[in-house]
Amino acid sequence: MNAIGLHAVGLLGPGLDDFDSARPILAGDAPLTSREVQVPPPGLLPANERRRTTATIRLALKVAEEATRDADRGQLRSVFASSSGDMDIIDRICDALTRPEPVVSPVQFHNSVHNAPAGNWSIATRNPAPATALSGYNASLAAGLLEAATLQLAEGGDVLLACYDVPSMESFIHVRPIHHPFAVALRLGPVDKAPWRLQLDLGGPATADRCISADLEALRGSNPAARALPLLERLVRGTPGNVTLAAPLGRSLNIRIEP
């Protein structure tokens, strides 16, 4: 595949409030102080819409807003990648369905679709460009990167990738142990004027790279979106590098990074 530009990053995870403030941690110059993740309300949505959002939508929109701060949000195409989608709602609806006379909330139902963050994003940014939502289980980040890169290469312009998963609710924590919310967004575009140039190569089976920092490595396996951490560590180091992520079906995604 041809190279693409990476223009901006959004980030939220335990001890990682946004990409800029997390740079010293990602660079290994400051310790990771893990704490509860606070997801701010989505600033771009009108108040009545904001009230109807879910934790999944708020998580996705937080990093999407951050990565598009300096972009034309009304134009760019978007890819929303998540392993599991809105498990809180699935939990509530499946619970409701066990009642003798099941009642499903209409708002919960329309927010249950995997593309609820994508729909809210297009509404919040009044953006008529195509938006998609996908899953690659634990390799959703690599699947999302390939989707966003092929969109960029096919038509040019900017493409937003947001990758996120909310923690599993109590009844699911044993079957799907995701304990913290985590989200990352990458704004891809033309290689000119991009702070980083990425060369993606879908390779055969290979071991995914670990994080350089032991603290971050402990987070990496905790959420499918946290698989981005080895990539983010290499982005902030300002030197050329390679990182290998797990791709779906046992493949690997090798990313060559050139600042």
Add this chain to the structure above:
Amino acid sequence: MPTHPGNPPATTRSASMDPLVITAHTLTSAAGTGIAANAEALRSGTSGLRPCDLESVILDTHIGRVPGVEAITLEGALAPFQCRNNQLAELGLRQDGFADAVAAAVERHGADRVAVLLGTSTSGIAATEAAYHRRDPQTGALPPDYDYRHTQNMFSLADFVATRFGLSGPAMVVSTACSSSAKVFADARRYIAAGLCDAAVVGGVDSLCGMTLYGFNALQLVAARPCTPLDRDRAGISIGEAAGFFLLERPSADATGPLLTGHGESSDAHHMSAPHPEGLGAATALQQALVRAGRRGDAIDYVLMHATATPANDGSEARALVRSLGPNPRAVGTKGLTGHTLGAAGAVGVAQALASLDGGFVPPTAGLNTLDPDLGLDARSEAEPRAVQRVLVNAFGFGGNNCSLLLEAAP
């Protein structure tokens, strides 16, 4: 189209987005198991809808239930995938020689060069619904035999299909509600153009479950009688299930057949569960599909509409058609045959379009009694036998997620 350093010039890129050939396909829906049965139902307007008889759902509505799904047992490496969605996928994959066609594509291209790009809205959620009924009464724990990863997780469908055929190309599940299995056709074009693969298994599966039936019922979008798209008295949707799969490749001496020549995608940016009243997003998707194929609106034989049979959806989509194609465009709604198969709706529409290209007929709108005059469409209740060259297929979903595809007869 902007150019970028390091990328091939635009001319090379547009050449690499040449049409793809559909070298094999299969469809299983309430209207029939396999493409011959579905084509016959399409031509004759024979509905597969029946009163809701799902054990877990007590609602006064009709459903498009596929016979024989429950009898499918997934074995060996496929056993963990056992759930209604993957059972329906398996039933579909056994039809029409599709498995042999995939095996031949693997011979031609290699297993790692065949992508698996599939759509679903609810994946195997029926397995989770069943597991919730069997929670431990004391602890609330889910039963130990419940396998989230291989059933309800969104990626399960692609994982299942890849495992069944031994494929290891790029893989994902697109889940954009009712446009899911249309958008994967656009993805296949981009993936092949980018050199990620040489062929793609695309399509989608959605299966009946309590969540969608009770959910659409809560939104007051479900009809009691079988749905009647485009009819003056249409009263909402009937929910169905279906599995449709397609093998896409670049045209070559070995790869001939009908073509995917255009795709368009857009967002309404309007509302999560209501379409844009003027159909602006839908019109954009439709026009993009025409532009990418280099076709004018008058070259289209008819539009196979999304036409879910809710008053708002059909009205919005009709305005998009008139806006894009001019007054009184020829249009067909087919959900009276199959029900609204949600994430599989795009795949169902494409398979029906291929049946009409192959069989030489414009399908009737099944269930149509009195065409709604306010729609401004030319929709009919009888099939019209005539050569068909080009069909636009629409699939629109919650979140205002729109996709249109242009299918053309084999050259």
